[in-house]
Amino acid sequence: MQHPHPPRHRTRGHRLLGGIRRWATAAAGALALTAGLAAAGPQASAASLTQVTGFGTNPGNLSMYAYVPDHLPTGAPLVVALHGCTQSASDYSSHSGWPKFADSQRFALVFPQTSSANNANSCFNWFEAGDSGRGHGEALSIRQMVDKAITQYGSDPRRVYITGLSAGGGMTANLLAAYPDVFAGGSIASGLPARCAEDLTAAYTCMYSPPDRTPAQWGDLVRSAAPAGTTSWPRVAIWQGTADTTVRPANATELRDQWTNVWGLGQTPSRTRSLTGGTTLTSYDDASGRPAVQVYSISGMAHGLAVDPGSGAEQCGTSGTYYLDTICSSLHTARFWGLDGDGGGDGGTGVLPAPTGLTVTAATDSSVGLRWNAVSGAASYRVFRDGAKVAITTSTTYTDTGLATGTAYGYTVAAVDSSGATGATGAAVTATTTGFTPTCHTASNYAHTTAGRAYASGGYTYAKGSDQAMGLWNTFTTHTLQQTSPGHYVLADSGCPA
Template identity: 50%
Template sequence: MDADGSGARAAGLEKVDDFGSNPGALSMYRYAPEGLPAKSPVVLVLHGCTQDAAGYFEGAGWQAAADDGKFAVVAPQQEQANNINKCFNWFQPSDTDRDKGEAQSIKQMVDKTVSDLGADPSRVFITGLSAGGAMTASMLAAYPDVFQGGAIVAGLPYGCADSTAGAFTCMNPGVSKSASEWGDLVRAADPDHSGARPKVSVWHGTGDTTVAPMNAEESVKQWTDVLGADQEADATEELEGGTTRSDYTDEGGDVVVRSYLVDGMPHGTPVKPDQGCGTAGQYFLDTICSTSHITGDWGLGG
């Protein structure tokens, strides 16, 4: 993307300045479909390493999804000054703790959008790929009062690492903990929280050699523990693209965690261009339209 943001504008995004103190020094981009009514939902989409806001917004098909579902999209962008590979710093507590660093910057983007657009603060959702997926987990842990749902794509469990070296170990081969150990990390992120928590879906390719597939299993352990489900799936369904969807329900019978495993898929976001869902390319893999399933799970389909 050009320094003036023209690449983002070409993708339908507009740069938003002055959205707060921005302690994480991120850039904010936003898309609001024409005629968007007040009290509409907001979806945050976090790009992966080496990517930018415009590339992820376009590649994963978020403009079409927003037009169809009538919601605003906020696309935070990492800058190279913060991370040489433009990864969100999901492994640094100074960037993932509540009201600190990048996490606080992203929260300020939510507040700015709710204020500017009259959006519905009770319908805010977040998703991301890879480092963006790990940052999604961090936001769900640190701000359970802000998000109604989240989708972690080729990401990692919250709290897996607190250093660069630890981050690489978490990515591959991965780190195993008990469900309660993972859950305790989330609960400690906002110990004063006692209300409802966002529902979570976990997406991963079984052929991912960048972020090992075991991270999907560990994420499911983490979020089922947090959301009051056990580790045994209550329903399993085969979808297109070699995708297996497993549902985990709480005591009330609500699906609180969903796992989508795409057989043989390497590292990336699943898309389906022939269905009008995204564009195939590096880290955008033609298997299944994850964006439509994610918005469907959130009740945001058109």
């Protein structure tokens, strides 16, 4: 992102900052909270992306754009997507890949847009308390867009999600904290912890060297922003490149600490596995075994949104400035939210009860066998692995194949009635494949902690499992770690066996 210029004067009473902040504004021109996310590329057509007006009092002076697939049924999910600095709704729509999945998985998209009238670099003002808190400024404008979309498109108010890149990611975190009663899930790409900053100077600190607060301190910032008595929280995905020099990878660790604490979870992963594009996925499950927080760490990726151009089922988006060809983050985020399971990821919208008796019947190096009790009235069953739908079957047994060796997976099952409505999701079981293939990872201490291979304590880094000291927790100290068993890493700087 471009460095977060302070907001410009606008009719709702914001004033230009003076003195030291004028100096900081000039310095900020060389910096980047979305590091100048001025992406060149194809623009979405007017027929695809439509401006919507009359969505409320709009105290944040934002514009609303929507992408709504033809013949979208009532009760479909809604996804709100926030662009980065110097970007626009059209730019983000055409590069991010979200419209592809809105079409295939049937949900509506809203793209809020800010402008240079609000901020010199067209950043969402995530670092301004008057714009990022509940009932105020830009945050309230986005809340009003959600209300408009629910009314106009018949979206399901229980299945509203929000995602954002860089400054949009920072605003996403703040909105998840301020409106946990509105958003069922969020995805923060190259972003910042909720309420990390409330002025321009603190914004730079968060970007380059975020405060090393305890999980409880980070969690308290969310709890204090939410309505009193909140007990239900959004499920949060965190996307971060290990080579990001604009929003440092330590932010992903602090985000992980913040949202696992909000959920009442520890910081020890439920499981870690490898995805395409050099991506490591670390999951933190709730009491039912469903992922509540997931961290996607992309080895060697700089600042930007992860896309994977191409026509394949798991590809999306177009590459450009700060749209980086690695992995389709929109697909994996949609899966995490359960959008590919007709609501199955959120417990379903049908009336059938959850299947009982889910058990693991077998496990090999690459497969897991499952069995569960039949549900009266079920026409089929949806099987979910780590929150993502992997199969639809009419049987009460299923064998999941093509899995990694020595890896733990979480499974749930939901019944589907004859109309196609998915019922409640049953209790989760964990299955671990047999065998183990050692792997080696060379990265900075920040990257190792973000990927779940190490942990930070008192400013120092230690290998997960072996607890070997790795030195200072920063982006300058590099080590090679060998994973010798699930969740266990040892230093291997002198050489790592193939």
